[in-house]
Amino acid sequence: MDFFEQAYHGRPPWDIGRPQQEIVRIEESGQITGDVLDAGCGTGENALFLASRSHHVIGVDSVEKAIVTARKKAAERGLAVTFIVGDTLHLSEIGRTFDTVIDSGLFHTLSDPERVVFVRNLHDVLVPGGSYFMLAFSDLEPGGYGPRRITKQEVHDAFSVGWRINDIQAAVFESHTRKEGSRAWLSSITRL
């Protein structure tokens, strides 16, 4: 069984039962506009938060169990989010474009070749001028647990052509297993 399939048989560290504070912050500062795709949405807390703030949101994740949970939460909370079982390496299969894509903990799980495919897919599903927000574990977080760390240079390398990097800010990726969370980079990137 795949790592993520296995993870959702329990409660994974990132499944904190509320949106990530960095996602709340960028929404409250007005940076999230138009229709939103939550890539690798897990059990949907970020997508559901954005829907509660009147965004039209689609969440996609490869693990069916996570999507079933996300759909259940949406029904319980009376929020209209479309949750799809799908592969973020084949985003064009969704068949539409978005103004904003959020990524809370997806990019840092991808291998180098997968990053290239994902970035190409992102470019296809974002409208010109659309925004991509990536929250990923930072190289400033000590190793020994969790996903790969990402350097600012790796973000620049991955988004060097066809994109503008607006900023890469020091941030925190929250989990229920580490009270202080983990050091992360929050990247704001525009599709040209």
Ligand SMILES: C[S@@+](CC[C@H](N)C(=O)[O-])C[C@H]1O[C@@H](n2cnc3c(N)ncnc32)[C@H](O)[C@@H]1O
């Ligand atoms: C660290 S978790 C974060 C989940 C969610 N964004 C959150 O903040 O709670 C990464 C998620 O990406 C999903 N994922 C990993 N690779 C994927 C892929 N190729 N296509 C779709 N989802 C993927 C995993 O199933 C997992 O739910």
